[in-house]
Amino acid sequence: MATIDDFKATVGKRYGLAKANRFLVIFTPPSQSLVNLSPLDIIGRLASGTGIDKKSFISDPRDIAFLVESTQLPGRNINTLDYQAEKETIKMPNGFIDDDVTMTFLLTGDYYMKDMMETWMSSIVDTEKYQVGYKRDYQADITIQQLNDFDKNIYGIRLQNAYPINISAIELNNTGENTIQRVTVTFAYDRYIPENFVQSKISKALSAIPNLPFGLKLPDKISSGLRKVEKLRSLL
Numbered sequence: 001m002a003t004i005d006d007f008k009a010t011v012g013k014r015y016g017l018a019k020a021n022r023f024l025v026i027f028t029p030p031s032q033s034l035v036n037l038s039p040l041d042i043i044g045r046l047a048s049g050t051g052i053d054k055k056s057f058i059s060d061p062r063d064i065a066f067l068v069e070s071t072q073l074p075g076r077n078i079n080t081l082d083y084q085a086e087k088e089t090i091k092m093p094n095g096f097i098d099d100d101v102t103m104t105f106l107l108t109g110d111y112y113m114k115d116m117m118e119t120w121m122s123s124i125v126d127t128e129k130y131q132v133g134y135k136r137d138y139q140a141d142i143t144i145q146q147l148n149d150f151d152k153n154i155y156g157i158r159l160q161n162a163y164p165i166n167i168s169a170i171e172l173n174n175t176g177e178n179t180i181q182r183v184t185v186t187f188a189y190d191r192y193i194p195e196n197f198v199q200s201k202i203s204k205a206l207s208a209i210p211n212l213p214f215g216l217k218l219p220d221k222i223s224s225g226l227r228k229v230e231k232l233r234s235l236l
Contacts, residue, residue, distance in 0.1 A: 018146055018154065025068045025103065027142040027162070028061040033120040064105075067113055069182060071103040071144060073157055074192050100186050101142075101159060107170075107181040114183050117167050124163060138163050142187065156199070162189035 011017055076098050080091035105113040123138045125131075139161040145153035168184035 015148065015154070019149070022147040022149065022151075023071070024065060024145045024147055024153070025071055025142065026065055026145075027140055029116060029120050029140055030123060030138050032123050032137075033116050063112065067106045067108070069104045069106050072101060073144060073146070073155075074099040074101050074159075076192070098189070098192050100165070100188055101144075101162075102184060102186045104182050104184045107183055113185075114167070114170070117164050117183070117185050121164050121167065135161070135163075142189070156195040158193045158195055159187065159189040160191050160193060162187045 076096055078093050079095040079097060081094050082089050083092045107114060120138065123133050126133070140163070142159040142162045143156060144159070145156040148154050164185050165188045166186035168186075170181060170183055
């Protein structure tokens with residue numbers, strides 16, 4: 001019969017237990033979500049006394065990591081078809097589907113994450129012109145890492161070609177004087193890719209590279225270097 005000492009020995013040789021509050025989320029949304037040149041928004045900031053500075057026009061995607069309150073590592077389901085055998089019905093696998101990922105973000109005084117996600121979703125489906133954008137223009141890889149007590153990633157996944165599909169409602173009430181506002185966003189993606197320590201480190205770096213606005217491209221040498229890094233990640 002297993003004892004508490006056996007349990008402690010098993011946990012000890014596996015470097016302890018993973019903790020739910022030790023995680024990191026890194027991604028850079030499409031450039032149109034980070035650049036704010038709306039005249040109405042600028043006028044609104046001036047009228048409300050919020051003020052205008054360079055950060056009002058270009059958002060820093062590194063702030064996202066600090067504002068993610070919760071998320072999850074997605075699950076995966078095997079799709080099956082019922083097959084009638086001679087005496088019984090058995091299930092035959094025919095594909096898989098990954099769960100959507102939900103993230104909850106803390107809202108700052110300028111509604112930074114709410115504005116960013118709304119702009120991102122507008123690049124997917126333009127609610128004014130009723131046009132759907134090209135997927136290559138609105139997708140982004142998202143890296144989620146489980147960390148240990150020393151902030152080293154012990155497990156990571158990459159959500160390939162992710163984009164938001166739902167922004168939750170935000171409740172307002174007179175009894176929540178000291179309540180911090182939050183917004184929950186659901187992401188769809190092509191598939192998730194489990195990654196080891198080195199792969200996840202590479203994905204973290206690649207996910208943090210800003211997308212250049214207005215159709216600009218990185219210099220050829222940098223683009224070539226990024227392709228080599230991506231190739232290395234696939235070989236690990």
